[in-house]
Amino acid sequence: MHQDRLTRVRAAMVGAGIDVCLLSVGPDLPWLIGYEAMPLERLTMLVVPVDGEPTLVVPKLEVPRVVHRSEVFALRGWGESEDPVAIVSELVGSARHAAIGNRTWSQFLVGLQTQLPAVAFSNASEVIGPLRSVKDPHELAVLRAAGAAVDRIAAELQSGEIALIGRTEAEVSAELSRRILAEGHHRVNFAIVAAGENAASPHHEPGNRVIGPNEVVLCDFGGTMHSEGGAGYCSDITRCVVTGDPSQEMLEVYGVLLDAQRAAVAAGSVGTTCEAVDAAARGPITDAGYGEWFMHRTGHGIGVEEHEDPYIVVGNSHQLEVGNVYSVEPGIYLPGRFGFRLEDIVATAATGPDPLNSADHALVSVDA
Numbered sequence: 001m002h003q004d005r006l007t008r009v010r011a012a013m014v015g016a017g018i019d020v021c022l023l024s025v026g027p028d029l030p031w032l033i034g035y036e037a038m039p040l041e042r043l044t045m046l047v048v049p050v051d052g053e054p055t056l057v058v059p060k061l062e063v064p065r066v067v068h069r070s071e072v073f074a075l076r077g078w079g080e081s082e083d084p085v086a087i088v089s090e091l092v093g094s095a096r097h098a099a100i101g102n103r104t105w106s107q108f109l110v111g112l113q114t115q116l117p118a119v120a121f122s123n124a125s126e127v128i129g130p131l132r133s134v135k136d137p138h139e140l141a142v143l144r145a146a147g148a149a150v151d152r153i154a155a156e157l158q159s160g161e162i163a164l165i166g167r168t169e170a171e172v173s174a175e176l177s178r179r180i181l182a183e184g185h186h187r188v189n190f191a192i193v194a195a196g197e198n199a200a201s202p203h204h205e206p207g208n209r210v211i212g213p214n215e216v217v218l219c220d221f222g223g224t225m226h227s228e229g230g231a232g233y234c235s236d237i238t239r240c241v242v243t244g245d246p247s248q249e250m251l252e253v254y255g256v257l258l259d260a261q262r263a264a265v266a267a268g269s270v271g272t273t274c275e276a277v278d279a280a281a282r283g284p285i286t287d288a289g290y291g292e293w294f295m296h297r298t299g300h301g302i303g304v305e306e307h308e309d310p311y312i313v314v315g316n317s318h319q320l321e322v323g324n325v326y327s328v329e330p331g332i333y334l335p336g337r338f339g340f341r342l343e344d345i346v347a348t349a350a351t352g353p354d355p356l357n358s359a360d361h362a363l364v365s366v367d368a
């Protein structure tokens with residue numbers, strides 16, 4: 001698996017005229033070799049020459065964390081008195097065009113630019129992003145398992161098993177987080193809980209607001225699930241419930257959103273552009289007069305990273321291909337009152353869109 005990915009990265013490097021890839025913190029490294037760099041001040045960096053063996057430069061004290069796949073890369077532990085930037089510079093050698101991971105600390109990029117004044121740097125995402133956006137069967141299986149895990153939590157929310165009324169958003173968020181881990185994720189990425197008027201803020205930070213009766217409660221949560229290959233893959237789902245009886249207006253607005261989300265999921269066939277999927281969600285919402293209250297893109301790709309290519313947004317003419325996996329999450333947010341978002345992860349299959357989430361899409365009333 002890792003050898004195959006390395007081969008594909010090298011082919012993409014040749015196509016882009018890149019002599020060496022430099023991967024540090026962020027998702028590219030675990031995707032490529034199954035090792036995730038610690039996000040600390042000591043440098044971890046995989047040096048991938050276009051031909052020749054890759055070398056993982058890693059702090060000596062972190063060497064025991066590395067599953068050394070010696071058929072894929074060499075290991076160079078560096079001691080506390082060594083300069084890791086100099087070690088990387090030496091490995092870069094005579095290369096002239098380097099692609100560096102987008103999440104690399106600027107401290108190290110600036111150090112490399114100083115030590116390698118003749119090297120031109122570009123973003124590794126230009127080389128690796130398109131490869132990461134096409135999932136292989138192993139990746140799809142992990143994404144499907146992560147999706148099924150958050151589906152079960154959504155069902156617990158909708159059944160009333162997760163108490164809402166009388167608790168704060170933060171308490172419910174903590175409970176969702178516990179369940180994300182209990183369901184097999186190794187990391188919680190977010191657990192948005194937004195009640196009442198807070199549901200009109202798409203990225204609301206759960207706080208001390210106490211959830212009352214007959215309110216919308218928007219829950220958007222997900223985590224990262226480890227795979228055998230070493231990299232983790234993300235889940236991401238949004239469901240809204242009402243603590244009691246929804247108003248007529250809530251039912252109307254939610255009906256518009258449900259139609260929009262269904263249309264956008266159904267639109268995602270091979271060859272359809274990302275912006276056409278966005279338009280499929282936006283159309284029914286705009287037609288119903290709520291267009292100005294749907295102020296974000298329809299979705300994002302998902303994989304090792306929570307948000308990655310392909311983005312489902314106006315202006316993205318990328319045509320969906322088999323193996324793309326992305327969210328479809330339109331929303332309608334009425335400031336100061338309430339809001340709704342409905343989100344599923346969808347894989348592009350040869351036979352059409354293949355949703356990885358199936359939790360009830362209705363606006364469920366809970367007595368909890």
Ligand code: ZN
Nearest residue numbers: 220236237343
């Ligand atoms: Zn989400």
Ligand code: ZN
Nearest residue numbers: 236327329343
């Ligand atoms: Zn999302």
